[in-house]
Amino acid sequence: MRAVRYGRYGGPDVLSVVDGLTPPPVGAADVRVRVSAAAVGGGEAPIRAGRLRRVLRQRLPAGTGVDFVGTVAQAGPAVTRASAGDLVWGVMPHGTFGSIAESVVVPQERIAAAPASVPAQEAAALPASGTTALHALTRRGRLRPGQRLLVRGAAGGVGVVAVQLGAALGAHVTALAGADHLSWLGGLGASEAFDHRSTRVQDLGRFDVILDLVGTEMAPLRSRLVRGGTLFPLALDPGRPIRSALWTAAGGLDRRTRLSPFSNDPSPQELEELAALVDEGAVKPVVAAVLSMDDIAQAHRMLERGGVRGKIIVTP
Numbered sequence: 001m002r003a004v005r006y007g008r009y010g011g012p013d014v015l016s017v018v019d020g021l022t023p024p025p026v027g028a029a030d031v032r033v034r035v036s037a038a039a040v041g042g043g044e045a046p047i048r049a050g051r052l053r054r055v056l057r058q059r060l061p062a063g064t065g066v067d068f069v070g071t072v073a074q075a076g077p078a079v080t081r082a083s084a085g086d087l088v089w090g091v092m093p094h095g096t097f098g099s100i101a102e103s104v105v106v107p108q109e110r111i112a113a114a115p116a117s118v119p120a121q122e123a124a125a126l127p128a129s130g131t132t133a134l135h136a137l138t139r140r141g142r143l144r145p146g147q148r149l150l151v152r153g154a155a156g157g158v159g160v161v162a163v164q165l166g167a168a169l170g171a172h173v174t175a176l177a178g179a180d181h182l183s184w185l186g187g188l189g190a191s192e193a194f195d196h197r198s199t200r201v202q203d204l205g206r207f208d209v210i211l212d213l214v215g216t217e218m219a220p221l222r223s224r225l226v227r228g229g230t231l232f233p234l235a236l237d238p239g240r241p242i243r244s245a246l247w248t249a250a251g252g253l254d255r256r257t258r259l260s261p262f263s264n265d266p267s268p269q270e271l272e273e274l275a276a277l278v279d280e281g282a283v284k285p286v287v288a289a290v291l292s293m294d295d296i297a298q299a300h301r302m303l304e305r306g307g308v309r310g311k312i313i314v315t316p
């Protein structure tokens with residue numbers, strides 16, 4: 001089996017495709033999925049660079065990629081959720097990486113039927129980022145029509161789904177993103193959009209729910225919440241990850257507003273619900289580029305340069 005691996009932390013060139021890997025065995029309740037397409041996660045570049053090594057324990061050599069779309073090649077005898085030949089999408093077991101590979105072996109709870117209305121190379125933009133936005137806005141945030149939602153990092157992998165979902169739920173969506181994306185975000189459902197390089201967080205209005213995908217300036221961001229409002233601090237500041245994690249941990253002490261950090265660990269029902277939202281047209285995948293697995297270093301370079309709209313897809 002071919003898969004992307006890196007054996008030391010460093011720049012994008014530490015990533016390479018390794019051939020001849022032995023696929024893990026398929027347990028009774030596991031499936032082996034032949035990957036058609038996977039996505040490069042926005043948070044994976046700082047992990048690969050070793051910038052988060054003091055807060056995230058990662059054993060090297062490591063794989064990359066947390067989600068995938070593909071065809072079930074083998075199903076263990078206790079599998080009830082899928083059969084060989086089914087087109088599925090899914091996520092790696094919580095906290096693990098390695099979907100940028102020819103195949104993955106995962107427990108059956110990590111997959112669901114892929115949406116029928118979009119090709120695999122587009123759907124692959126969504127399993128991890130889409131369920132993150134869905135979990136925040138519907139399970140934890142319970143966003144209601146007319147509420148004000150701020151999405152910070154709105155043009156990135158998670159942000160583009162949060163903007164669409166927020167609009168579909170009837171919220172007034174404010175997007176903070178790079179200047180090139182502002183009018184495009186209006187078309188995606190944002191009621192207003194501001195350039196994050198020229199807009200101070202302090203100058204924004206008040207919000208019922210804030211989804212932060214950046215990790216910096218968290219105290220001024222929290223001060224933009226109405227009383228009883230919720231901030232989802234989903235990213236660590238890669239420049240100060242320990243400080244960032246401590247700030248979030250201490251955040252529960254202030255009861256006027258709520259902090260709701262989480263690490264996305266979607267249920268099969270969330271993967272199914274997301275597929276239904278795609279098939280209904282409420283959520284559209286946003287693909288910045290489709291690259292081959294051999295170009296994985298280029299994909300990480302693009303991510304580090306910034307300005308990527310949605311997700312970079314990698315095909316094995």
Ligand SMILES: NC(=O)c1ccc[n+]([C@@H]2O[C@H](COP(=O)([O-])OP(=O)(O)OC[C@H]3O[C@@H](n4cnc5c(N)ncnc54)[C@H](OP(=O)(O)O)[C@@H]3O)[C@@H](O)[C@H]2O)c1
Nearest residue numbers: 042043153156157158178196213234235262263264306307
């Ligand atoms: N907790 C969880 O469960 C969970 C799940 C998924 C992702 N995450 C984390 O969330 C973060 C984002 O993930 P992603 O996949 O969406 O990444 P991404 O695709 O790289 O998107 C991040 C976006 O943030 C923008 N940005 C950078 N600085 C900003 C600022 N000061 N204000 C507003 N926007 C700014 C970037 O724009 P430019 O390109 O213009 O710089 C980029 O569009 C990562 O840290 C990831 O690890 C957490």
